[in-house]
Amino acid sequence: MRTTMRLASLALVVTVAGSALTAAPAPPASIKFEEIAKKAGVQFRHNTRRFPGKTGDVLRMFTSGGSSVAVADYDNDGFEDMFVTDSAEGKTSRLYRNNGNMTFTDVSATTGVGGGNDPLSIVADALWFDYDNDGWKDLMIIRFGTPLLYHNEKGKAFTDVSKKTGLTKFGNTIAAMAFDYDNDGKLDLLFGNYFKPENLLELKSPHVLPNDLDNAVNGGGVTLWKGDGAGAWVETTDKAGFTKHTGWTLDVGHGDFDNDGLQDIYLAVDYGPDKLYFNKGDGTFLDATDKGIGPDTRKGMNVDVGDYNNDGWLDVYVTNITDEYMKECNMLWHNNRDRTFTDLSRETGTCETLWGWAAKFGDYDNDGLLDIFVVNGLRSAGPENYIPVLVELITKPGVDFTDVRGWPNIGNMTWSGYQKKKFLRNLDGQTFKEISAEAGVDNDKDGRGLGVGDFDNDGRLDFYQSNADQDSLFYRNVTTGAGHWLELKLEGTKSNRDAIGARVTVQTATRKWIREVDGGNGYAGQSSTRLHFGLGADDKIVSIQIKWPSGATQSATAPIDKITTIREAASPAAR
Amino acid sequence: MRGMLRVAALACAVTIAIQTTGSTGHASVQDPLVALEAALQAAPDDIKAGNDYRMAVIKASQYDRAIAFFEKLTTAHPGASNAHLNYGFAYVDKIPAAGAITQVILANNALGEFTKSLDLKKSWIAYYTRGNSYLFWPRIFDRTQRGIDDLTEALKIQQAEPKRAIHARVYVALGDGYWKIGKLAEATRFWKEGLAAFPDHAGLQGRLSTEGDAQQKLIEANYDPAKRVDTSLADLWSTR
Numbered sequence A: 001m002r003t004t005m006r007l008a009s010l011a012l013v014v015t016v017a018g019s020a021l022t023a024a025p026a027p028p029a030s031i032k033f034e035e036i037a038k039k040a041g042v043q044f045r046h047n048t049r050r051f052p053g054k055t056g057d058v059l060r061m062f063t064s065g066g067s068s069v070a071v072a073d074y075d076n077d078g079f080e081d082m083f084v085t086d087s088a089e090g091k092t093s094r095l096y097r098n099n100g101n102m103t104f105t106d107v108s109a110t111t112g113v114g115g116g117n118d119p120l121s122i123v124a125d126a127l128w129f130d131y132d133n134d135g136w137k138d139l140m141i142i143r144f145g146t147p148l149l150y151h152n153e154k155g156k157a158f159t160d161v162s163k164k165t166g167l168t169k170f171g172n173t174i175a176a177m178a179f180d181y182d183n184d185g186k187l188d189l190l191f192g193n194y195f196k197p198e199n200l201l202e203l204k205s206p207h208v209l210p211n212d213l214d215n216a217v218n219g220g221g222v223t224l225w226k227g228d229g230a231g232a233w234v235e236t237t238d239k240a241g242f243t244k245h246t247g248w249t250l251d252v253g254h255g256d257f258d259n260d261g262l263q264d265i266y267l268a269v270d271y272g273p274d275k276l277y278f279n280k281g282d283g284t285f286l287d288a289t290d291k292g293i294g295p296d297t298r299k300g301m302n303v304d305v306g307d308y309n310n311d312g313w314l315d316v317y318v319t320n321i322t323d324e325y326m327k328e329c330n331m332l333w334h335n336n337r338d339r340t341f342t343d344l345s346r347e348t349g350t351c352e353t354l355w356g357w358a359a360k361f362g363d364y365d366n367d368g369l370l371d372i373f374v375v376n377g378l379r380s381a382g383p384e385n386y387i388p389v390l391v392e393l394i395t396k397p398g399v400d401f402t403d404v405r406g407w408p409n410i411g412n413m414t415w416s417g418y419q420k421k422k423f424l425r426n427l428d429g430q431t432f433k434e435i436s437a438e439a440g441v442d443n444d445k446d447g448r449g450l451g452v453g454d455f456d457n458d459g460r461l462d463f464y465q466s467n468a469d470q471d472s473l474f475y476r477n478v479t480t481g482a483g484h485w486l487e488l489k490l491e492g493t494k495s496n497r498d499a500i501g502a503r504v505t506v507q508t509a510t511r512k513w514i515r516e517v518d519g520g521n522g523y524a525g526q527s528s529t530r531l532h533f534g535l536g537a538d539d540k541i542v543s544i545q546i547k548w549p550s551g552a553t554q555s556a557t558a559p560i561d562k563i564t565t566i567r568e569a570a571s572p573a574a575r
Numbered sequence B: 001m002r003g004m005l006r007v008a009a010l011a012c013a014v015t016i017a018i019q020t021t022g023s024t025g026h027a028s029v030q031d032p033l034v035a036l037e038a039a040l041q042a043a044p045d046d047i048k049a050g051n052d053y054r055m056a057v058i059k060a061s062q063y064d065r066a067i068a069f070f071e072k073l074t075t076a077h078p079g080a081s082n083a084h085l086n087y088g089f090a091y092v093d094k095i096p097a098a099g100a101i102t103q104v105i106l107a108n109n110a111l112g113e114f115t116k117s118l119d120l121k122k123s124w125i126a127y128y129t130r131g132n133s134y135l136f137w138p139r140i141f142d143r144t145q146r147g148i149d150d151l152t153e154a155l156k157i158q159q160a161e162p163k164r165a166i167h168a169r170v171y172v173a174l175g176d177g178y179w180k181i182g183k184l185a186e187a188t189r190f191w192k193e194g195l196a197a198f199p200d201h202a203g204l205q206g207r208l209s210t211e212g213d214a215q216q217k218l219i220e221a222n223y224d225p226a227k228r229v230d231t232s233l234a235d236l237w238s239t240r
Helices: A006-020 A056-062 A387-394 B002-023 B032-042 B047-060 B063-076 B081-097 B100-120 B124-134 B144-159 B165-180 B184-197 B202-209 B212-221
Strands: A033-035 A069-072 A081-084 A094-098 A104-106 A122-129 A138-145 A148-153 A157-160 A171-179 A188-193 A222-227 A233-235 A248-255 A264-270 A275-279 A285-287 A302-306 A315-319 A331-335 A341-343 A354-362 A371-376 A422-426 A432-434 A447-453 A462-467 A473-477 A484-491 A503-508 A512-516 A531-536 A541-547 A553-556 A563-567
Touching: A069 A122, A069 A447, A069 A462, A081 A462, A122 A171, A171 A248, A188 A248, A264 A302, A264 A315, A302 A354, A315 A354, A315 A371, A371 A447, A387 B100, A484 A503, A484 A541, A503 A531, A512 A531, A553 A563, B032 B047, B032 B063, B047 B063, B047 B081, B063 B081, B063 B100, B081 B100, B081 B124, B100 B124, B124 B144, B124 B165, B144 B165, B165 B184, B165 B202, B165 B212, B184 B202, B202 B212
Parallel strands: A248 A302, A354 A447, A484 A563
Antiparallel strands: A033 A473, A069 A081, A081 A094, A094 A104, A122 A138, A138 A148, A138 A171, A148 A157, A171 A188, A188 A222, A222 A233, A248 A264, A264 A275, A275 A285, A302 A315, A315 A331, A331 A341, A354 A371, A371 A422, A422 A432, A447 A462, A462 A473, A484 A531, A503 A512, A503 A541, A541 A553
């Protein structure tokens, strides 16, 4: 599928991009970011969990995630705040409130949301979403364990409502998203689970690692939970058709890939094939992996969704591992508009980003084209390299990969560490150019998560980079000569209040863009739900069309270079 | 030679069998690999029979079958140097169809069989094959010098033989080996030496006509595990 369709779709890309770009402005002099984590008061050192016993070193290496960031305006003051996780026992995560001047105040202690790293649970991710549609974003702490849920008391405090959620099933959950798969206005949850559901902190069997390093089937799969809009969920994994997936899910992503008004799902799966599901609209999903993307043996690390070529169809970007010793290549799944995708990562220049983790689309220079920032790097430590040691294990005849006792300790060795981050600038909707050093973001930390948002409300997207066992970084966008922009905050009424799943189409005289509100796409990083459009030189909006999850469509107007809130109309114009 | 004739005869028999079953309307015909496997079982050390079999396996994408077959063959005939050589190539043939980690395992298994072949018979093809396979390993594994050592032995052997087109490969690989360890002058010396002997060789011309990033791209493209390596040994019995 990937190969056979490549030529045809490339021609399509060229045609579409060519027509879209006729009015594109000249690129700005430079995309530039300034690292301000310390200055802004959000520099935070993450700590991975340490495990007891002889197998502790290997388990720590395998669970080196947990460093994440979630962006949202929790106090509705018009400025994006952020929640940053820690994973070591007893360590607390941080809630940073935006002071409105690119400085932040740590309000973790006063709000009481920093916990979760207890002796038998590990904080792995976090998610903001308004589960009860009261207009205030609530916070879910995702764990190797069971999740915690904090109800937002109008931005002043949080109440732990975890006991009422019904989310009591143990899972080694590493990724989560809130979305409304049945469009009933109540947010549902999809959890991506890495290990099988066995508590690694009280290991009963040493056979917990992948049974195959390219086609593992002994992971945690996913669990799907249908929400009641009041803080309780019931599991619908089996009914929806996800139980057959038993891979090592590392990230989950959603979007309306076939433009039918229903949210579809892409799973990035480590040690084996990624998965693609189309929403059938009856509470079940069609596994379209074979036809839609085909099987792969790569290490799926991240899912982000965006229309990189502005053809009105959502594409998918997946990071894998392309290193000195593993040549997997990332996947930029170009949407063929027929429920199939073609990987154009080689053709577009988005293939090689080393040991990839989070990657986020974003129009960082407001030229009307989505760029991509990718973080990478597994473990930066001493001069000795773990790879030759590891290969000795891998090539041992008859070795049982699942047995944690058989893996060599990593100690102070480096494994794919000190890797330069990759900023891929979208040149024309069909090719990207790496400009990491010029942009000032080529740090060599062991990156994990990315949270993108316009933290200073200046129309230029900033981002926060969380790192494993290292200080985080916060990049303020200081690009000069950026284009015009538009930011839309959507509020559902019949639809879920966060408007997750809403599709917005913005038209100017020369171009058209789509964006969808997502509920947590991207590994270890939730970006703002505020939709950002770079408009380039276009200074007039011709139309804004919103397709709400409820099915309603709505026209709206908004000024350029401003942030505008649009509320779902009580009497929608059309259905 | 005897083995070659046998394979040809068997291939002919297969053709006849296909035609016969076809005329009776049976959709399923005799598996052509069966005949090639029979030929190898009869002459396990026949390098051409092994090569023909592998080429058919590649067409049929039945890599695991070939690996299993050669495993049995070499177990039954542990002294058959060329069976081990083709066994190693059977692993190499599967590499582009495998995942990144499995590729490492396959490459390592191939290396093991190439070593067994070489231990049994110190031939030009055995030295060249193992030496070249070392070059596919990333620098981190520190195997390039071993590749250079093997290729140097292959060069010594070929310099004592009548010149054949396939000998150009050693100059390419030796140069690539030195290039990989950063000895560009040595690399260039071998490429130039090779080009003097084989003036039409595109690979040598390409390496000598590029430099810097272009040269790197050209060389690294030849060692990309995602790309199928031409493991056909047909040039060995080429009269050129």
